[in-house]
Each structure stands twice: as structure tokens, then as C-alpha cells.
Amino acid sequence: MNILGEVSDSDGSVAASTPTIVQRVYENDYGRLVALSTLIIGSSAVAEELVQDVFARLLAKPHLLRADGNVGAYVTKAVANQSRSRLRRAALERRHRRTAEVIATPELAPIDDELLAAVRALPVRQRQVVALRFYDDRSVDQIATTLGVSSGTVKTHLHRALATLRRTLQEVPE
């Protein structure tokens, strides 16, 4: 588990050692954040760039942190949102450039290509929900808080996503 919630001072302000704490979060959670982004984007190579970029921006703008200074929560949310934005941009680039040269970064090593392809076919919001659900096994409420949507919406997206995945991968539910 990361160091969520251990950053703020007693008065609620962001601690002076924010860069240090950001670095600790980076070193502790880097892999899992990459995994989160990989599930949404479908490419671990792009995900690594994205995660690093999120940390760089946070380091450049520490004021982005809310008063509670919850670095882990912020970074998780930022990675989820940035991954979504990256997908949209890729879609728009593809649409306007009329070429398929978008985010065609090769994988560092094969993962579960079949599963990733199925996830990649999901709508972006469903991808986010699935990724957050299996990233740290977050609860529905936690996912809802991260994405800024209602719990019902999360449940709906999660249900539809899993159903689609099962159908795509032809898995028989238990």
C-alpha cells in the first residue's frame, strides 16, 4: 500500500517536504500506477511515459495538491484522467490524420495480449473503472471518489465492462 494520507501537516497544509514525499510515492507506486495506465491505454510503454509525466508535473506544480496533501490519491486520479485524455487525443489524431500511426508503441514484453485487446475495445470510462477496480482492489466508493462519479455509475460501468469482457473472451460466468 502506498503512503496515502500521510503527507499533510496538522493544519492541513501540504508539508514542506512534498518533493520528498512525491519521490517516495514515485518509488513505491510506480509499477502499480503503470499497470493502472496500461489497462486503460493498452500500452505499458506509453503508460510509463505518462506516469513519469504526471509526477513531473506534480513536482513542478506542488500547489496542485489539495490541502489534505494526499499524494497517492492525487496521483492515482491524475494517472486515470491522463490515460483517458491520452486515449481521446489518440482517437482524434487518428480521425484527423487519417492514418493509423497513433500510439503504436511496441510493448516491452508480451503481457496478456488477448485480455488487453478486449479491454482496449471497451469505452474509455469502462476501462477506467475496470483498471481502478483491479488496481489495489479498490472499492466501488473509492473508484467513484477518484473519478468524481456516483457509485451507481461505477457499478453500472463495471458490470457492463465485465460482461463485455466475458462475452469477448467467451468466458462462462460462475
Added chain:
Amino acid sequence: MMIEERLRDVVDSVDQRSVARPWSEVEARSNAIRRREQRAQRAIVGVALAGFAFALSRGLAYQRGLAPADALSPPVDAAAESGAFGRLAGGLLPWLLVVGPVVVVWLASPRPMRTPWLAWRSSRVVRALVCGTLIASVSQLGLLVAKSAGVWSVWFGAGVAHASWTIASLTMILVFVLPVRELRDSQFATTALLALAALFGVGLAQTVTTEALRPDASAGVLVTGVGALFAILAVGVWLAARFGWRLEWDLVGRIRDLTVRRRAACFGGIVAVLLMTSGAVLGAITVNAMHEVTERSDPPVVDVPRLTLLGDQDPPLVVRWPSEREEDLELRGEPVERNGVIVDQTPSSARLDLVDRSPLNGARSLVWLGLLVGLWATVINRPVFGGRSRLIIASVGLSLVTLVATAEWRSTVHAVDSIVAPPGSAIVADWAGWTPLTESAFDGAAVLRLEQPLDDLSDTALKNRLRSAGWQAFGESPEIWVTSPSMATGRAWVEAVTVDLIRIQPRSDDDDDGFSRLVILLGLALVALSVPPYPGETADQE
């Protein structure tokens, strides 16, 4: 294996094999981001300060009666007193203040980018600003030379000035928004929309500013105008920052996620049309409101003609005519009684039509152009639009253009006034380069253009100016000055009634659009700066 287990396996697999890069790389990237933003902030501050300095100098010049017809030409009286250098400096300084921010923006732009998108973003904007500014600068310098060499006429100058600005603006827009490869890029449409909104803001800002900077503006108007100007700019910047980029990515993109492309297209069109409509309506309302205010509270275009009756009137009676309307100024026909004074009529008269506004008004023509560009960018360039939607929205857009053009025409017609200039009278125009004042409109009356308000000239200075221009004192009255060519024809009438001074004051909205053009430049620069990084940009691509 169940889906859930496979998903967890993927997460664990990626987690385990992902090796965090050295923290120093993150710090280097972070520093790059910080440097870039600092440069952008400095550029914005520089642009704002330069714009403020320009506006301040312009306002002061206006207040002191030194504002020339063309805001970017030297304040003639002040420059004349300081010699050729002062004249040159007076002409160049405003331009340096205009070009300076552009250079600052250029220098502050990110280094040559590694991605074509960023290269497009930086080079296109810079090239547009530089090309447009260079063209405008060269043409304005040409004007300056022509003025200095005496090759100058009001119509020529105004025509060239407008043409240069129009060409410069066109160049900016064309270079900026017409890259061949990116014609179908969505950023183009978004940027065009932002530019459109900025132009509307500029139109409003221009109106507000010119009113607020009037010499006779009350403190309340000044405060209100400046406050409104800042509010407009703040709202514009906020809109650009808040919605400009997200308009494409979030709104349209989100709807597209729901696979309702047609709805997305309609939504985008509605947003664009709403922007245009609100801008056009606000502009029209503001212009009309300002005109009404001007009519009610301001002096007429022809301000207080003064009739000096010769003869046994001592001191001479001064008749103030209450209106600039033609029927009130008509001197033909039977003697009329005005304010209890019988005024003999002149046997002949000349009519001077005052059209105090050029239809080719730089800022407004830019608004029209922006409207068309925005319309084109939004409607034609959107691949999601079908033929029917395109036709409907184009019709709406053209209607809006017509609406704006009509409002503009109304204001132009509204500003046409006539006075009657008796031959032999000394007609002294307040402003040197007052565009529509042409000698050809006079019949026998001579015109001397002064380059500062009459109120600022002492009697001695005025007489010296008249004398140096070849005017002669008529008869024994030192108050009556006529020109030699008109003396013969005007003598008989002058003995009876002479209009010794017709004070002609330009309307505030006849003022040149120099400031508004600067605001246009600022708006374009702000738009360029407010466009967020294109997809693919990361800190290390700086």
C-alpha cells in the same frame, strides 16, 4: 482463469516488471516544465505591460489633445516641436511597443519542438505574428516617410493605413489558420473559435475603451470603461483557458464516447453559433448603446458654431446652435431668427458632408473576417457535418454577418452630418488628419487644419498659425480671418455675417483603431499562449 484473475495478473505483471526510472529524470522533466511556464508567464506579463504602456501613452496623448488621426503616426504638434528626430521617434515608439511584445512572445516560445504538432503550434503562431507585424510595420513606416516628405493626403493616408492593417491581419489569419497539412486538425477549429471569441471581445473592448478615453469622459465612464475592459479581457482569457481546449476534447469527445456522433456534430455547431450570436448581439447592442449615449450627452459633431455679427454689436453676439442637424445649419433662404438674433443669410453656401467613419473600419472588418473564418472552420472543416447541417449553419452564419454589417451600416449612416460652410469663412478643423474633411467639399471656403484642439491654442498661437498658412485678417476685425483665394467672393458676405470659427470635433468613434488593433494583437498572442499543448507533448520535448 477468470477475467478478474487475469486482470489482476496483468496488473501484477506490469507492476513487477516496471522499473522506475531514476528520480533525476523526473526532476529534469519537472524543471523543464517549470522553465517553460515561467517563460510563458513572463511573456504574458511582458505583453500586458507593453499593452498597458501603449494604452496609457495613447490615452495621455488623447487627453492632451495630441492624438493624431492615425494612432500609430506621430503626435504631430509634439513631434514638430522636437524636430525630425522627435517626429521619427514619435512614429516609431508606438510600433516598438507593438512589435516588442511579439518579439517577447517569440523568444518565450518553446524551443523547436520534436513533434510536428508542436512545431506547427510554435512556428505557425510566430510566423503569423511576425509576418503580419512586419507588413504592418513596413506600411506604417512608408506612411511615416510619405508624411515627412510631404507626399500625403488624408484619403491616401487613411486608405493605406486601413489597407495595411487589413493586409497584415489577413496575413496573420491566413498564415495562422491555413496550414495545408493541418486543415483537418481539430486544434485549428478550436483555435479559430478562440480567435473568433477574442475578436468579439476586441470589438467590445474597442467600443468601451474609446468611450472611456474620451477627453470629456466623466470619471464614472472612465472607471466603468476600464473596469469593463478588464472584465472583458479576464472573461476572454478565462474562457480560452477553461473551455478552449476542452471544447474539443471533453464535450465532443465525451459525446463521441457514447457513439452519438451526430449529436456531437450538432452540439459543436450549436456552441459555435451561440458564440457567434452572442458576440454579434453583444457587439450590436454595445455599439448602439454607445451611440445613444453619445447622442444624448455629448456635444454634436459640429460643436457650437459661433456667429460673429459685425456692425454695431459690441461685444459680438455669439449664437450657439443647439443642434448639428442640417436644417438647423442651413443658411440659405430668408433671414431666420435664432435665439432672438436675426441672422442675415449668405447669398451662397457650400455644403460639407461629414462622414466621420470609414466603412472599412479595421477592427470591425476583422470581426467580420473572424466571423467568416470561424464559421468556415467550424462548419466546413468539421468532417462530422453533413450537407444539410452545413447549409443550415452556413445560412445562420451569413445572417449573422448580415446583421453585423447592417448594424455597422446603420452606425455609418448615423454618423453622416452636414454643415453649411459659407464661402470666405474660416473653417478650422480641430484635427489634422480628420479623414473625411476634404477641401473639395467646399465651395469657396478655405480650410485650415490644425493639429490640436482649438481650445488648446491661445489666440496668438491661432493667429500665428493662420497667418503662416496664408490667411489674412479681414477688415478691422482681428477675429475674422479669411484666405486670399476666397476673399473676393467672400468679401460681400463677410461684411454681413461671418462664421469665424466652426469647431469641428471628431466623434469619439471616429478615433483610429490603433488601440483596438493592439488589443487584437494581444488577443491573438493570448490565444496562442492559451492553447494548451497538443497531444503528445511531454516536458522532455521542449
